[in-house]
Amino acid sequence: MTVQPCLVAGRGLAASLAVWLLVGCTGCTGVPILVPDLALASAPVQLAGARGPLSPAKSKAILDRLAVQGQDTGIFERHLAVEEALTGSPLTTGNQVLLLQDGPATYQAMFAAIESARDHINLETYILDDDEVGQRFAQALIAKQEQGVQVNVIRDSVGTVGTPAAFFQRLSDSGINVLEFNPLNPLASRKEWELNRRDHRKLLIVDGQTAFMGGINISSVYSGGSFSQRSRMRPDGSPAWRDTDLQLKGPVVAEFQKLFLATWADQRGGPLPTRNYFPAPGSPGRLVVRAIGSSPDEDYSLIYATLLSAIASAETSVYITNAYFVPDPQLLAALVTAAGRGVDVKLILPSQTDSWLVFHAGRGFYEPLLRAGVQIHERQGAILHAKTALIDGVWATVGSTNLDWRSFLHNHELNAVVLGTEFGLQVQAMFDRDLALSTRITLDAWERRALHWRVQELFARTWAYWL
Known part of the structure; x- marks a missing residue:
């Protein structure tokens, strides 16, 4: 594949602008243009199981079965x-x-897994708030550490900038290893200071056997459900947040574990206590899954590249739900081209957001998409924070990656790709539920939008590269 060659992480506009003023745009580059080598398409794909790589024949048999399930793709x-x-x-x-x-569903499953931990717990998160949910996690993790379970935590410096130092000191005092990813304070940096690089991953691994990953941070903003009318408001009256996570068991957990340990080593967190980080995984299910971690240390975002490849391969449908949609020209072209060849392309995007600039910058791309036949729907009744995609009903991804320049260029991100209709049908049902709670944006209505909307879009798009 050929690769042809600054965004600011923050929890709000003020943080973003402050950091941008610090770093300016020195060293900024565009999202790389990716040109896949189509000759690779003839190479055999080898699957891995609980005991290591499968034979080419067995790998082909499994993929052939999945391909038959997909039909017409x-x-x-x-x-x-x-x-x-x-x-x-x-x-x-x-x-x-x-x-x-x-x-609520994600935290319930996480707490159950933490309670069952017997060897170790590895947690990597962008946001870890000192609120009701954050305190519950702190109590649960401290309790397990006191029971002899080793707990290791990676927390992003910008994402946790509002969390008091005393919160993390309490974790450290209990024996928990807490590593601050890329500290805001250059004097605390353990390697070359690169303020613009952030750890946007959300990952919890328990005993090397169960992993949780997706878009959900550790914060009370997620304390309400987002589907039923009754639960769409949080206890404080603010809108519920709509997000998605996965709980995984099986051989793929070892791949997520490798990514966690690699981040710890890259950030020079020091030697970790010896634990059984890679137990025999067994085969608790039958799903085919790939773990994909992206890092700015790579020549290009691995998640971005595989999403572009999947969209280019789509024959029937591309269904994307994403919280922060500010596409670069190549992603925009991929969606437009897919719609042009008859693929049913539907996007579910936010109707309200915690980032004014991202929201309006993304809306600035609606017109070319609508003209190409892409359907755009805005989720109502909740703040959309999910990052999922389903292609041809058989290729699904859930993770932390937004469809914006920041995720593609400067963030450490984490996604899972799950193959087959068994899981695809679940994602389709979830997409349909969100679709039913969304308002479709038509080209005619969009062309008649008010002038003040156009002005906000124009202003926000000038900042698109830094969002």
Whole structure:
């Protein structure tokens, strides 16, 4: 594949502007233009199971079964070998995947897993707030540390900038290893100071056997559900947040564990206590899953590259739900081209947001998409924070990656790709539920939008590169 060659992480406009003023745009580059080597599409894809790589024949049999389930799609034939060459991470079989929608369901499953921990807990998060939910996590983690379970935590410096130092000191005093990712304070940096690089991943691994990942941070903003009218408001009267996570068991957990340990080592967190970080995984399910971690240390975002490849391979449908949508020209072209060849392209985007600039910058791209036949729907009744995609009903991804320049260029992100209709049908049902709670934006209505909306879009788009 050929690669042809600053955004600011923050929890609000003030933080973003402050950091941008610090770093300016020195060293900024565009999102790389990715040109996949189509010759890779003929390479055989080898799956990995609980005991290591499967034989070529067994790998082919599993993928052939998934391809038959997909019907009317060439995504398996044309895409998977390219994806594997792009990411370098194996497709693993024998996994169990549970789709978790919104904070309450996710936190309940996380607390149950933490309570069952017997060896270690590894937590990596962008936001860890000192609020009701954050305190519950702190209490649960401290309790396990006191029981002899080793707890290791990576927290992003910008994402936790509002969390008091005393909160983390309490964790450290209990014996928990707490690592601050890329500290805001250059004097606290353990390597070259790169303020613009942030750890946007959300990952919890328990005993090397169960992993949770997706878009959900540790914060009370997720304390309400977002589907029923009754639960759409949080106890304080603010809108519920709509997000998605996965609970995974099986061989793929080891791939997430490798990513956590690699981040710890890269940030020079020091030696971790010896624990059984890679137990025998078994085969608790039958789903085929790939773990993909993106880092600005790579020549290009692995998640961005594989998403572009999947959209280019789509034959029937591309259904995307994303919280922060500020596409670069290549992603925009991929969506427009897919719609142009008859693929049903639908986007569910926010109707309200916690980031004014991102919201209006994204809306500035509506017109070319609508003219190309892409359907755009805005989710009502909640703040949309989910990052999911379903292509041809058989290729699904859930993770932390937004469709904006920041995620593609400067963030450490984490996604899972799950193959087959068994999981695809669950994602489709979730997408349909969100669609029913969304308002469709038509080209005619969009062309008649008020002048003040146009002015805000124009202003916000000038900042798109830094969002």
